[in-house]
Amino acid sequence: MKSFPLINPIAALGFFLVSLLGTALPCLAADPSGMAAPSDSAVAADPHSVLGVQTCVKCHASEVEVWKKTPHSQTFEQLHRRPEAREIAAKLNVSSIKYDGRCVACHYTQQADPAAGNQVSAISGVSCESCHGAAKDWLDIHHDYGGSQATRESESPAHRQQRLENSIANGMRNPHNLYRMAQSCYRCHTVGDEELVNVGGHTAGSLDFEMVTWSQGLVRHNFVRSNGKSNEASTKQRLRVMFVAGLIADLESSLRAVASATVKDTFGVTVAKRADRAAKRLKSAQGKLNNRRLAEVLAVYGSIKLKLGNAGPLSAAADEIAQIGVQFASESDGSDLEAIDRYVPAPSKWK
Template identity: 40%
Template sequence: MGNNRTLCRRQNLLIAGFVAFFALCASIQFARAEDPALVVGPNECAECHKKETSIWQKTHHFSTFRDLPRTKEATEIAEKMGIRRIKSDSACLNCHFTEKLEDGKPEPIAGIACESCHGSGKDWYKVHSGFSGKKEGQETPDEIKARWAKSEAAGMIRPSMIYTLARNCFSCHLVPDEKLVNVGGHAAGSAFELVAWSQGEIRHNTWYNKGASNPAASTERQRMLFIVGRIAELETALIGVSKATTKADYALKMATRANNARKVMASLAKLLPDAPELMEIAQIGAKAGLKLNNEAELKDAAGKISVLGLKFANAYDGKAFAAVDKYLPAPDKYKGTVSN
């Protein structure tokens, strides 16, 4: 019996180790959620999500498909990078467009679309919209739970998965390409803050009221978005610094952003002592060396922060975090015009 217990403990430790390892591996990549071979395209989503699609079509996420290649700034960056066609180069495609496999070849089909945030849909879009083989409203609670579990397992990123969503946002709003910045002159990132941007023009909280309105997220969710966004910013900024190899604009901008993110996390840890994950994250960030050619150490720190960020996002609902309310952006600070 004792040997069996020991074997079980070892197996549990091994499983836990694999879970942590894969979480760390997932955290050190700068990439959005979509895979061209698995992308179905926004038209499939629009069949059910008509209101959400209508809102998307009024955003910069939508218009980048048409407008970006025509801008002077994009043309100048492309010339400096030696890019002949913006819609065919990965330096541009990875963040500004959605690609789908057409005749065995990835082709840009839209701007930043549904699957850019919610994951490539081929393996889950029919599952999540199938209502367990019944009509909407006829499923049992267990069937609903099982359907969502299958959708998530197949790659769907749901609105409740805020840390994963936040990392998707930062993977593009914090530009992880040294050459693109130093040679092309591309900005090293935008002044992205998760609450202000998620509650602005891209907001589409319309599904559960059948399109009657598009309300802002609850105060509790905004608190979580604010904190989670800061954690994701620190993680991705550290990864950004890890890509720096030369003392130039990219390295300076990434190190500055990472250092600012560390200071914010230290402040949040003091402000919210009942969430110990924040102090752990702050301490890991503080120890990471913001220097050139330090990829291994910085990715290791980012991986640990990612695991803690996921843990934090899953453990709390924002109700106990009223201390951050004074830092939440007011509606007039939201990015872009909200559509209803």
């Protein structure tokens, strides 16, 4: 398998935030406009709408058993005990990792308890609703196959399509659209918290994160097609879509991070390099595919500058790229992406 060109994202901290042409840009105060999360971006699950793993396990027992063996689940008991996590917390004056918002947003699932005055607390690690969205508003839609006697097997294609659309409209990040799943992953595997990195010493995300490699190994839980019997690997066509969706989501999340940078330091430098790396990888893929949606993404990226004080345009570009990413994943079934097969990580590379 041929790899995309890599840029060392943490080397040369003297590197300044640059435009696509590599021109040095002045250090300006950050523009606070345009920073609100749009409807097409991934956000942390609302604790007041979280139902918990015990609700999901009723229909997805096999998936939950796989989850229990992953770092996503085990972080609930392990993260706050790790010396490196405690060191970061101390630098930020965080007294409880499980209660601090910046830690919880990516490492735990929180739930509000009505019996305790809606007090919010962490109930698990990274769980079902961390990735698929808080379930309160979409759960009943999700498991309604067309009436009390209907099953997944007997559901009509028209009803299934409507069910998917309605559940997504009510907050579900359904894997039917792989871009929405990629957004959920990159929301946390790209860190968008400047103080957490510059002061706390946290990394600016999982800098080697790639969608296929990280989702198809230990954390894979594809039991739906076999009715819970086997954890099936995705088809070659689906892996192609997943790979490209991940490239687009990497660029989107990196631009959001650059938009939040206010000073020339480790965070701003790293996320700017990550955005540029993501764009280069997309350009390499586009050279093989000549895909209309990738051309649109690259055009958006080419219209903005990676610089401080440019939060509004950067956030707007990320919003537009998110919309294009959703369109790409809804339109492509992977049969049109064969030209990038040598770039898609093979099973031997899956984590």
